[in-house]
Amino acid sequence: MCANVFFFIFTFAKNEPALTLFGIGLTGQGVMKNHKKHNSSEKPRGKLLPRGGLAMRYTRFFILAFLLVFSIAFYYTFKFTRRILDEDAHKRATEITDLAVSRISSLLKPAEQVPYTLSLALDNERPNYSMILGLAREFVLDDTVVFGSAMAFEPYMHDKKHYRYCPYVFESKNKIEIKDLSSAGYDYFSKDWYRIPKLLQKPVWSEPYYDKGGGDTLMCTYSVPFYHQVKGQSVFAGVITMDISLGKFKEILRSAKVSETGVSYLLSHNGKLITPIDDRFVNMDIRELILRKRGGAVDSVFEKMLRGEKIFQEMNDLQYVKVPSWISSAPVPHTNWIFAVTFPTKELHAGLNEFFRTLAVIFCISLLAMAVLTVLITNKFISPISRLVEAAHRIGQGDFQTALPVYRSKDEISELTNAFSGMKEELVQYIQHLQEATVAREKIESELSVAHDIQMGMLPRNFPVRDDWELAASLDPAKAVGGDLYDFYFLDDNHLFIAIGDVAGKGVPASLFMVVAKTLFRSRITLHMPLNQIMYEINKEICKDNPNQMFITFIAGIVDLENATLTYCNAGHNPPFLIRSHGNIEKLSELHGIPLGIFEHAVFSSGTILLLPGDTLLLYTDGVTEAINSSGAFYTVERMLGVIRGNPDLCPAEMLVRLKESVRDFMKGTDQADDITLLALHSKLTPGKENKPSDMMRIRLANQLGELGKLVAMLEQVSEVWNIPAKVTMELNLVLEELFTNIVFYAFDDGHEHEIIFTFERTAPGTIHIQIEDDGKPFNLLEKETGVAPDLPLEERKVGGLGIHFVKKLVNEISYERKGKKNVVLLIRKY
Amino acid sequence: MIIGITGRLDTINYGILEKRLLELIDQNQIRILVNCSRMDYVSSSGLRILLMALKRINMAKGRFVLCSLQENIREIFEISGFTTIFEIYPNEDEALRVF
Numbered sequence: 001m002c003a004n005v006f007f008f009i010f011t012f013a014k015n016e017p018a019l020t021l022f023g024i025g026l027t028g029q030g031v032m033k034n035h036k037k038h039n040s041s042e043k044p045r046g047k048l049l050p051r052g053g054l055a056m057r058y059t060r061f062f063i064l065a066f067l068l069v070f071s072i073a074f075y076y077t078f079k080f081t082r083r084i085l086d087e088d089a090h091k092r093a094t095e096i097t098d099l100a101v102s103r104i105s106s107l108l109k110p111a112e113q114v115p116y117t118l119s120l121a122l123d124n125e126r127p128n129y130s131m132i133l134g135l136a137r138e139f140v141l142d143d144t145v146v147f148g149s150a151m152a153f154e155p156y157m158h159d160k161k162h163y164r165y166c167p168y169v170f171e172s173k174n175k176i177e178i179k180d181l182s183s184a185g186y187d188y189f190s191k192d193w194y195r196i197p198k199l200l201q202k203p204v205w206s207e208p209y210y211d212k213g214g215g216d217t218l219m220c221t222y223s224v225p226f227y228h229q230v231k232g233q234s235v236f237a238g239v240i241t242m243d244i245s246l247g248k249f250k251e252i253l254r255s256a257k258v259s260e261t262g263v264s265y266l267l268s269h270n271g272k273l274i275t276p277i278d279d280r281f282v283n284m285d286i287r288e289l290i291l292r293k294r295g296g297a298v299d300s301v302f303e304k305m306l307r308g309e310k311i312f313q314e315m316n317d318l319q320y321v322k323v324p325s326w327i328s329s330a331p332v333p334h335t336n337w338i339f340a341v342t343f344p345t346k347e348l349h350a351g352l353n354e355f356f357r358t359l360a361v362i363f364c365i366s367l368l369a370m371a372v373l374t375v376l377i378t379n380k381f382i383s384p385i386s387r388l389v390e391a392a393h394r395i396g397q398g399d400f401q402t403a404l405p406v407y408r409s410k411d412e413i414s415e416l417t418n419a420f421s422g423m424k425e426e427l428v429q430y431i432q433h434l435q436e437a438t439v440a441r442e443k444i445e446s447e448l449s450v451a452h453d454i455q456m457g458m459l460p461r462n463f464p465v466r467d468d469w470e471l472a473a474s475l476d477p478a479k480a481v482g483g484d485l486y487d488f489y490f491l492d493d494n495h496l497f498i499a500i501g502d503v504a505g506k507g508v509p510a511s512l513f514m515v516v517a518k519t520l521f522r523s524r525i526t527l528h529m530p531l532n533q534i535m536y537e538i539n540k541e542i543c544k545d546n547p548n549q550m551f552i553t554f555i556a557g558i559v560d561l562e563n564a565t566l567t568y569c570n571a572g573h574n575p576p577f578l579i580r581s582h583g584n585i586e587k588l589s590e591l592h593g594i595p596l597g598i599f600e601h602a603v604f605s606s607g608t609i610l611l612l613p614g615d616t617l618l619l620y621t622d623g624v625t626e627a628i629n630s631s632g633a634f635y636t637v638e639r640m641l642g643v644i645r646g647n648p649d650l651c652p653a654e655m656l657v658r659l660k661e662s663v664r665d666f667m668k669g670t671d672q673a674d675d676i677t678l679l680a681l682h683s684k685l686t687p688g689k690e691n692k693p694s695d696m697m698r699i700r701l702a703n704q705l706g707e708l709g710k711l712v713a714m715l716e717q718v719s720e721v722w723n724i725p726a727k728v729t730m731e732l733n734l735v736l737e738e739l740f741t742n743i744v745f746y747a748f749d750d751g752h753e754h755e756i757i758f759t760f761e762r763t764a765p766g767t768i769h770i771q772i773e774d775d776g777k778p779f780n781l782l783e784k785e786t787g788v789a790p791d792l793p794l795e796e797r798k799v800g801g802l803g804i805h806f807v808k809k810l811v812n813e814i815s816y817e818r819k820g821k822k823n824v825v826l827l828i829r830k831y
Numbered sequence: 832m833i834i835g836i837t838g839r840l841d842t843i844n845y846g847i848l849e850k851r852l853l854e855l856i857d858q859n860q861i862r863i864l865v866n867c868s869r870m871d872y873v874s875s876s877g878l879r880i881l882l883m884a885l886k887r888i889n890m891a892k893g894r895f896v897l898c899s900l901q902e903n904i905r906e907i908f909e910i911s912g913f914t915t916i917f918e919i920y921p922n923e924d925e926a927l928r929v930f
Contacts, residue, residue, distance in 0.1 A: 530843070603847065705842055705843060706843070708841070708842060708843050709843065726903075727903055730871075730872060730903055733872060733874075734872075734874050734875070734907070737874045737875075737876075738874065738875055741842045741876070802875040802878055802879060802911055803874070803875035803876075805875075805910070806875060806907075806910065806911070809910050810910075
């Protein structure tokens, strides 16, 4: 703001009214800004808002805009007016110059004409000298500027007696005298005023000079050559002169003023001053006199001037004249003189500047007045807003009944008031709803906690203590109730059902769906139907009444506790891990179908694996692997496996505890996003049982086709342990499948369950014996017709019998024996 | 019509293939190519089904063709003499040219 003030004073002094105006405006703006700052530092709580705020801002911008517009207009007006003045000055200067020039001209005219007339008179055979002289005398007496006239003759031209003859008529003390210049031995033949006209044969004006020979004044001579007629020819006879007193011209010049401080000059065509104000300066080159420096544009202006062009120019480099001045010049006709006049521009502009300065001051005052008025008026418009603000504060403190200010005019502010009022009403209602909702929610939450207890109660807790198997399971829901489930129970003494599942979703809907699924499984799981078919049936049920299209990923498995096989079906769930006794962790990545509840006609398959002593099976849900910590990182399968590897030989319960701890540590305070469920089943190492690969392995199967999976699993195991090549394994697979299938179909017809026992023995490296024993009716498979001959045409092929063909072809030896109540088949295969 | 068999075709699951083939034949889709590139194992039950389908389709004047048998499986077919009964092609492109 101080800068503004300084700027303003500076421009004022410099006579730049437009900028001054601007400076004043900026200052004023600064004042207003400061005022506002003071005001807004007050705390408005409970008090009226400062009147300054909106009104001040609005006024500031408005005034600034107005200032800007007006400053520009002002500036251009100023410039325009100045230009008009300058043009006017130009016109005046030109007029004066022309006037002066004509006056000088008129003064000189006679001086030119007379010698001419006289020369004509002389141009004769026998001129009348005395008469001519008499004429000259009259002329000098009459004329103002001419003070002398001489008639200089060529040698002996006047008469035979005189070599030199030069009568000179001149004024002296108001009388006319005649003198003969030649008498004093004055050699006029060599003088310029004689010589040059003689040479040029035309009249000539001289430069100004002091001539002691004639009058003792500053003078200028006009010389005209004259001629005599001698024997019919014009011969140069002499020169008539007119001597002009330059003092007279001084008078003329003095009156030719354009301005008070202007100066006029009469110059010769060489730039020499003819009539300076100060006689000391006569004959000085005007350029030396006037110009501060030479060269360039300045010189060319003077060139033009001295050539006789009319000039009107502003010059800045004049000596003795410190300020910029105009110079106007014109040539004097008939002579080679130049008339010039100078006058300073300042004088010209003084009046204009004065005028505009006054105008600026008036304007600023009125601007200030307008600013004040604007502030007051704006405040009046804004006060309703302040009242609304007060009302808002009261409402904020809880007084919903407070009255809103009444506002009559129909404009934006009344709309604001109306909107405000509407908002207040809605606020009251909203709060009321909120209170009701909170009460309702609390009620629900207490019910949810009961539901949680019920749900947790549904989960099986205790697995009986056994010396061959151990199982642990746990479920930690994310919310009060969860969508994960696990289950385990004994189907009979030998078979254990295990399951794990994850409903898509969380909370009450998922948990209800979970209960439905769990109940379905409990009711449908049986040993009398293959697992994949059970899954098919259950899936159909789930799909039927599923309006919300929920689905559940699921693993259902049946463990044959004696054979240590697991037949399982993975319906879209996370692949379980089999932790072998020697530490390797195998991923059971086979998928047997899509999650339940999606597609009514989905079909499922199943898989069978062998659980060796010391193995642990781990089932889990993605609440474990996809647990998120605060940086958005997942817990991941790798981390889970890492915990297991890092803690070998844990029993299932301990493993679960360790895993859950690890997850909790990982999440470190972030909320649990999904249910965390785990189930671990461990096959204990019983004393006496070896876990080294032995040379004999056995499996007992029930007489159901579904058991085939176990047989295949067993065969795989055997192959792995005894390094049987894959091709041989496949062939054995075919053989065993045939034998088993046939026994199941043909060996029993009492509808009871029977056992079929497969025993695998490695009798020598590269030789495997397989014995198949069943307690069905006597039945020798090998007696069946194969019905296959390689070249038997299609039509005669029987559909059955192919299997036996394989059996015979793919083994090295096969034999059948009935031992007591049992069928015993023995086959040998070398590899 | 191209069918692919993936995994095992044995006594347990042959029913699925049977059902599908019967469906197709009923719908008069009697130009069928079975792509066996992913069939790891086939037992007599599976072969039986293929044979049955072949007979039925031939009766209906259609075509039933196999392709891309795995090495081991091809041997099984040879042992059972099926290579003389079935049209077997090494890959799908060649098999399709037949139709």
